Amino acid sequence: MDAVVFDLDGVLVDSERTWDEVRRAVTAEHGGTWDGENTTRAMMGMSTPEWAEYLATARGVRLPPDKIAQLVVDGMVHRYSEGPPLLPGAVEAVRATAERCPVAIASSSPPALITEVLRVTGLDDVVKVALSSELTGAGKPAPDVYLAAAKGLGVDPTKCVAVEDSTNGIRAALNAGMITVAVPNEHFPPDPQVLARAAKVITGVRELPAVLDLLSGP
Known part of the structure; x- marks a missing residue:
């Protein structure tokens, strides 16, 4: 990884x-x-x-x-304008992950919103690459934004973990050849058949550091 x-x-x-x-x-x-x-x-x-x-x-x-x-x-x-609705443990999970390896954002949001979230949370000091699919080619489920993120980090996409919540997002990460950890969206759950293809399924991003320990273990 x-x-x-x-x-x-x-x-x-x-x-x-x-x-x-x-x-x-x-x-x-x-x-x-x-x-x-x-x-x-x-x-x-x-x-x-x-x-x-x-x-x-x-x-x-x-x-x-x-x-x-x-x-x-x-x-x-x-x-x-009053702050993005962050999910519990999101900032802490990104920072904990960044202590062990480079991290990136690969999103369908427009660049202005990605930049605003990183600025407000202070994560712009640890996120090495932050990309919007509107600047990298086709949107998800095409793998373009994930492949561009791996290229930006200078790593092999097949040695990257992607963290996704939706059907098309999971498909995009899988299409890029990435090891996919799914955090199913509780409001719009992903297709069960697509979800079954993820390497791991967690209930919240705060669980990610422990999952990364398992994925990188012997």
Whole structure:
């Protein structure tokens, strides 16, 4: 194990419901329709350009995709203005992991939100690489952002542990050849068949340091 790559939303930040609320509001305000959890699940792992295009074409939002993206991201930045909704033990888990190997972020969030979370938490001093899928190619389940994170760290992706919560995120990490630790999202649980392919399943990111001991043991 040469490095650990963390997803952000659903792993370190409990933001999936916030994304859901902001996107729903923009969709409703601009003539689109929302198909319950089917819409939410469809967008999990998509990069910003991908989910904005999806809302315009599949859900009928009457705005150009770039305007949809702007409204949603502005809404998320406003929600984060009082601090991102960190999951219990998230900051401590990243710091404990960074003491043993390099760490990175590979997220579908836009760069501005990734930067804000790292700044507010102070993790920008230990996270060596932080990448958004909107800058690295296709969104999850494509492996692009994970492969780019491994390249940025200068490590073999097959010797990296990825920490993920969603169906498309787990698929992306597996497609990159990474050892995958799953932290199932309690609000939008991953597909059981995809979850079964993870090397380990934990109930919260605070459990990660102990799992890393097992994965790197004799």
